[in-house]
Amino acid sequence: MRTPRGFSYSGIHCGLKAARKDLALVYSDAPCAAAGCFTVNAARAAPVRDAAARLPAAGIRAVVANSGNANALVGPEGERDVREVCAAVARALDVAPESVLAASTGVIGVRLPVHKLVAAAPHLASARGSAIELAAQAVMTTDTRVKLSSRTLYVGGVEASIAAFAKGSGMIAPELATMLAFLTTDVAVTPWALQSALGRAMRTSFEMITVDNDMSTNDAVFALANGLAGNPVIEEGTPDHTALGDALESMCIELARQIAEDGEGATKLVEVRIAGAPDVAIARDLARSVAGSSLVKSAIFGADPNWGRVLSAIGARVGSRRWDVDPTRATVHVQGACVYTAGAPADLDPLALRAKMREPHVTIEVALAEGSAAAVAWGCDLSYDYVKINADYTSLTHASSDGTVARDDRLTNYSPGFKHALLVEALSYISKFTNTRAVVKYGGAAMVKDSLKASFANDINLLRSAGLLPVVVHGGGPEITHTMEKLGLGKSEFVDGVRITGREDVKVVEMVLTGKINTELVSLLNQSSAHAHAVGVSGKDAGLLRARKLVGEGGRDLGMVGEITHVNHELLEVLLEKKYVPVVSPMGMGEEGEGYNINADAAAAEIAVAIHAEKLIYLTDVAGILENGELVSEIGAAELKRKIERGIIHGGMVAKAKSILRAIEGGVTSVHILDGRTPHSVIAELFTDTGVGTLVRKD
Numbered sequence: 021m022r023t024p025r026g027f028s029y030s031g032i033h034c035g036l037k038a039a040r041k042d043l044a045l046v047y048s049d050a051p052c053a054a055a056g057c058f059t060v061n062a063a064r065a066a067p068v069r070d071a072a073a074r075l076p077a078a079g080i081r082a083v084v085a086n087s088g089n090a091n092a093l094v095g096p097e098g099e100r101d102v103r104e105v106c107a108a109v110a111r112a113l114d115v116a117p118e119s120v121l122a123a124s125t126g127v128i129g130v131r132l133p134v135h136k137l138v139a140a141a142p143h144l145a146s147a148r149g150s151a152i153e154l155a156a157q158a159v160m161t162t163d164t165r166v167k168l169s170s171r172t173l174y175v176g177g178v179e180a181s182i183a184a185f186a187k188g189s190g191m192i193a194p195e196l197a198t199m200l201a202f203l204t205t206d207v208a209v210t211p212w213a214l215q216s217a218l219g220r221a222m223r224t225s226f227e228m229i230t231v232d233n234d235m236s237t238n239d240a241v242f243a244l245a246n247g248l249a250g251n252p253v254i255e256e257g258t259p260d261h262t263a264l265g266d267a268l269e270s271m272c273i274e275l276a277r278q279i280a281e282d283g284e285g286a287t288k289l290v291e292v293r294i295a296g297a298p299d300v301a302i303a304r305d306l307a308r309s310v311a312g313s314s315l316v317k318s319a320i321f322g323a324d325p326n327w328g329r330v331l332s333a334i335g336a337r338v339g340s341r342r343w344d345v346d347p348t349r350a351t352v353h354v355q356g357a358c359v360y361t362a363g364a365p366a367d368l369d370p371l372a373l374r375a376k377m378r379e380p381h382v383t384i385e386v387a388l389a390e391g392s393a394a395a396v397a398w399g400c401d402l403s404y405d406y407v408k409i410n411a412d413y414t415s416l417t418h419a420s421s422d423g424t425v426a427r428d429d430r431l432t433n434y435s436p437g438f439k440h441a442l443l444v445e446a447l448s449y450i451s452k453f454t455n456t457r458a459v460v461k462y463g464g465a466a467m468v469k470d471s472l473k474a475s476f477a478n479d480i481n482l483l484r485s486a487g488l489l490p491v492v493v494h495g496g497g498p499e500i501t502h503t504m505e506k507l508g509l510g511k512s513e514f515v516d517g518v519r520i521t522g523r524e525d526v527k528v529v530e531m532v533l534t535g536k537i538n539t540e541l542v543s544l545l546n547q548s549s550a551h552a553h554a555v556g557v558s559g560k561d562a563g564l565l566r567a568r569k570l571v572g573e574g575g576r577d578l579g580m581v582g583e584i585t586h587v588n589h590e591l592l593e594v595l596l597e598k599k600y601v602p603v604v605s606p607m608g609m610g611e612e613g614e615g616y617n618i619n620a621d622a623a624a625a626e627i628a629v630a631i632h633a634e635k636l637i638y639l640t641d642v643a644g645i646l647e648n649g650e651l652v653s654e655i656g657a658a659e660l661k662r663k664i665e666r667g668i669i670h671g672g673m674v675a676k677a678k679s680i681l682r683a684i685e686g687g688v689t690s691v692h693i694l695d696g697r698t699p700h701s702v703i704a705e706l707f708t709d710t711g712v713g714t715l716v717r718k719d
């Protein structure tokens with residue numbers, strides 16, 4: 021993005037937030053004319069009080085802005101802290117302390133840890149460059165994206181430019197919405213001319229947005245002009261003054277729309293256009309009332325063409341203000357479709373309108389029949405996420421003793437109401453699972469990464485505590501391959517996920533499966549003494565998995581790969597009766613005591629059938645069954661068979677799919693394939709309504 025001459029920017033992490041950037045700097049090589057517009061909130065923050073008292077002014081060199089802490093409502097120390105931060109930044113930049121302004125955004129009522137900003141000042145100064153985006157990132161709070169705008173303008177025969185960034189998101193209400201914006205330009209202009217141009221730009225932009233009708237303590241818009249473009253200094257009331265004002269206005273509108281669009285929890289940008297009002301003040305007021313109506317906003321979130329709420333919001337405002345406006349004579353358009361005219365609802369196709377309202381931008385136009393004044397306001401829809409973001413904001417935001425503000429969303433920090441609702445819902449689910457038998461095939465990525473191993477062990481223990489009876493069957497994963505290579509036995513060949521296993525190889529398979537993976541998994545599950553109930557079981561123990569040689573397709577010799585002929589589940593029954601968690605290594609035993617390598621997917625299915633498990637879960641390293649890259653979230657047995665035949669399922673998924681068909685045929689009612697790369701996917705699948713992965717059901 022093009023930036024004006026003589027300006028540089030930086031954005032760094034100074035430790036106000038746990039990890040993200042939190043300190044921004046705007047610096048000019050030459051002294052600037054500076055102007056500012058600020059929140060009218062009577063409880064405004066310390067940096068706002070400081071800057072508002074000093075602007076407009078000449079000779080400004082820099083603005084330092086932090087996110088993560090608002091420096092608001094912390095007592096008289098707040099202003100002292102502002103001065104200390106400005107002085108430290110001035111020292112680092114080698115400019116006068118009076119030439120530095122400050123701005124803050126973030127949590128209210130926590131003292132700013134000044135020492136962190138002071139310590140970071142030299143780095144903040146030396147990190148300066150032309151990348152304005154870095155500064156834009158550093159002021160973000162709940163914003164999901166950076167907000168930037170730039171313009172080129174011609175004044176006094178020279179080319180000048182303006183570059184700006186802003187942050188918004190929540191606590192956004194008209195009267196200067198809650199936000200910070202920084203406009204930098206190389207035009208030459210007097211401080212007062214800049215102030216009046218900026219003030220005019222506010223009226224149609226930041227003053228016309230609303231996210232939540234809540235006015236913040238920290239809103240501030242700064243404009244800095246360093247004159248390096250070399251134009252004759254712009255005075256008030258000249259054509260160049262108008263041109264500068266127009267440019268600032270269009271940039272502020274662009275930034276304001278970005279803020280409304282990225283409102284907390286927003287899914288749509290809403291534009292409300294009022295026309296035919298008796299005067300501009302009324303038009304502006306009504307546009308903001310409609311854009312700020314919770315009912316209108318909720319309807320837009322749901323793509324519900326409930327235009328009655330628009331006229332109701334207007335009627336309520338007009339009535340309470342005793343204005344001479346008759347809303348029943350208005351014409352209302354939603355997404356260009358007429359919904360109300362000539363005193364009556366228009367004939368419309370609600371389905372078509374609903375479809376149009378799903379678009380990311382929704383426009384509501386109200387033409388009153390009272391005059392010729394007009395105004396436009398912007399807002400966003402009101403989604404579930406808005407409440408989620410704000411309901412537990414301070415209880416989830418923790419300022420540690422060193423001043424770092426971080427989110428801690430462990431359940432203990434949520435409001436009692438939320439916890440109760442969650443517990444009631446969770447417990448009623450959990451009680452459904454008492455004594456349910458579930459076989460979990462453990463494979464894929466979940467077997468490799470330490471953090472995933474730990475979350476898997478945790479989940480299995482939780483299932484057991486919740487009264488479920490889990491049986492774990494593990495595969496060999498990459499371990500067998502590694503070990504064979506290490507022992508110089510070469511690379512294994514796979515046919516549909518089944519490893520061709522020689523006579524010598526099967527000993528290695530057993531060593532790794534039973535000797536290593538099984539014991540390690542049992543240790544992991546038994547680590548916490550409260551849950552020490554895992555018992556390692558080889559398929560050979562008590563003749564659990566009886567097997568014979570499996571012959572491959574077309575009579576192909578697969579070596580010592582076996583197929584299960586019988587599951588002697590007595591041992592499992594004994595263990596399950598006493599609430600132990602069997603952890604099965606899929607080794608099969610032939611009639612002569614020879615060991616067979618059994619595919620773990622098949623072993624899990626046969627065991628699930630034998631013990632009459634209600635659930636069978638495959639943890640693997642894909643999201644589930646995929647077709648053209650899309651997750652198939654639910655599928656019947658017949659369709660699954662077709663997908664194997666059509667080659668949509670291949671490789672390791674074939675062994676799983678065939679095993680699943682076998683399990684369903686054997687009476688298992690639901691089989692899930694889950695992504696072992698997501699922590700706690702087993703818990704998420706069992707204990708929430710919306711499954712994660714693929715569910716295969718009986719036809």
Ligand code: ADP
Binds near residue numbers: 641645
């Ligand atoms: P596991 O260790 O879980 O048994 P596998 O590698 O044996 O893992 O089997 C899963 C693999 O199957 C996936 O990583 C993927 O490459 C492959 N696969 C083949 N077809 C499909 C499909 N249609 N959907 C998902 N995965 C598929």
Ligand code: MG
Binds near residue numbers: 495517
């Ligand atoms: Mg496999």
